[in-house]
Amino acid sequence: MPKSKRLLALMMTVNRKRKFTVKELAQEFEVSSRTILRDLQELSELGVPLYSEVGPHGGYQVLNERILPPIAFTEEEAIAIFFACHALRHYACLPFKTEASSALSKFYNYMSGDVRDRIDQMKNRVDFITPSRHSESPHLSILLDGAIDQKVILIEYESREGIASREIQPIGIYASNGLWYCPAYCFLRGDIRVFRCDRMHSAVHASDSSSKPIDLRHVHLGNREALNKAEEEEAILHVELSKEGVQKCEAELWAGSKLHFNNDGTGWLEGNIGKSDIPFFAKFVLGLGNEATVKSPPQLVDAMKEMMAKIMAKYNFE
């Protein structure tokens, strides 16, 4: 193999096996150790962060960083990647240790001149907005670890009733509307619940004397909904929606599976809801104003009336 090709191949190999010896590579590439040594020095000069230790159990290592081999991106692709990463700046917290901005600036700097110009032109003209949040979610990494490695996490969680300790086994984390959520198996309830990450005052690996992890490897963000136990008494939700009502509902995550469309843009919500969720839906439907008409359950209409009565009362007497 000619040297120019060997160097590129070496670059990939070296990234694959992060630790290796000169001899090993020499055999793999069918050249002498001396040659590999010379090659590694060249890679080093090209920017591959190599580190070596002499002695038994010594050898070469690639530090921290990985070299991405030359990749062909179309201009559009490069720009799409840029703005996707750019969008992450709206998040106060991310589950990755690094800031996305460091990756972004590397990417930007390596881009050829005209793509960079194009990006500069677009920078203030395109954005993916996420509401920026007041509250922080510092425990994302540990929750994600727990989800990947099937570990039990002990959290202090602030719910409406106050702060309490809970043992949970995370299924994953997701950001929606600028807030981080963590669906997890709750050992207290014996079921899957969604927790808001910014309401966790602390989160640690629950190692000693605590609940044993259960097998949730097959449960992930994509399929967790199907697994919710239906313990609670349910009611059938049926709400007719105007066109504007449909558009507002599309913004709601929970509505995804319940929302149906007519051809003219109007639609309706239909599905089972827990009776304990009725206050939530009452507020929501009230916010839709005249764009929604509740057909069922009657309890929901009652809840709305009650809520309106309270509001009325507030403004009449204040």
Added chain:
Amino acid sequence: MPKSKRLLALMMTVNRKRKFTVKELAQEFEVSSRTILRDLQELSELGVPLYSEVGPHGGYQVLNERILPPIAFTEEEAIAIFFACHALRHYACLPFKTEASSALSKFYNYMSGDVRDRIDQMKNRVDFITPSRHSESPHLSILLDGAIDQKVILIEYESREGIASREIQPIGIYASNGLWYCPAYCFLRGDIRVFRCDRMHSAVHASDSSSKPIDLRHVHLGNREALNKAEEEEAILHVELSKEGVQKCEAELWAGSKLHFNNDGTGWLEGNIGKSDIPFFAKFVLGLGNEATVKSPPQLVDAMKEMMAKIMAKYNFE
């Protein structure tokens, strides 16, 4: 210069000048044309999409794609980039011609094994969710072009009053909550307005006999708000919020500048609003239920009462 280094340098040069002749490069690199020809063939084999035309004014060209030189990313950075791009899959429409998925799969495939494993582990455990929308926004590219090149765009826009033609000069586009918006100077109103891109039934460059572009180069997504003319009669909004109310308001884009916090997590909304926006705020505050108390303006309270009366009526007589 040894060949291995020349190839890398050539890769960059070729990306910089997208069109070039063999002779040109031969002089630049101080080698013969024959060598350059051989080198270019090798680059081609390495994946650089080169295209050549013979004859006068012919020469080499790099097609569409650019080669990113080898970049060193830390594992965390690579992962952050991956998930940022991954998040774009929630969007039905993007202003980039390419799908983000093609860039993503390239990126993924070139990644070294263990980073890929790590990503696979995280794939179903981390997500940035954006509500997926029913409506399409096919005119994003043309709007973005208009914003960058200061062009007037003729759109057919569906507002509450029906469909009408309008001439606008876009300032930029942004996605929020899965919907695309386009702040633009509206020649009809003589002011900056925000349009929803999915309500544009068509969008074309307005070339003939139409309004001339005005100079909006200094106006962009970051500063457009300061430039809104305050023509309309305004009212002072003041709404007190419970803790839960604050959290709901944080999700609203418009609330950013109006939302204030108390130390205990409660807060209030304060700021000027146009009187024509009162119906909007009425619905919004109603959706907050008991979590909000309107202090001002009185017209807002009236609007809420009226709305509640309508809703009440609906359920009493149906």
Added chain:
DNA sequence: TATAATGGTGACAGGAGTTGTCATAAATAT
């Protein structure tokens, strides 16, 4: 139609750069 500009290919000799071998050194784990 001729001409010049451009890419494309094959052959070949000379030589630049690459390679393997050997010697030697230094560090370190067992």
Added chain:
DNA sequence: ATATTTATGACAACTCCTGTCACCATTATA
């Protein structure tokens, strides 16, 4: 001590890279 491993220099052998030349094909332009 000994084995393992990186590190460096020198030098001959030799690979493969390079330039030159010859020739062809295509195409814009005079």
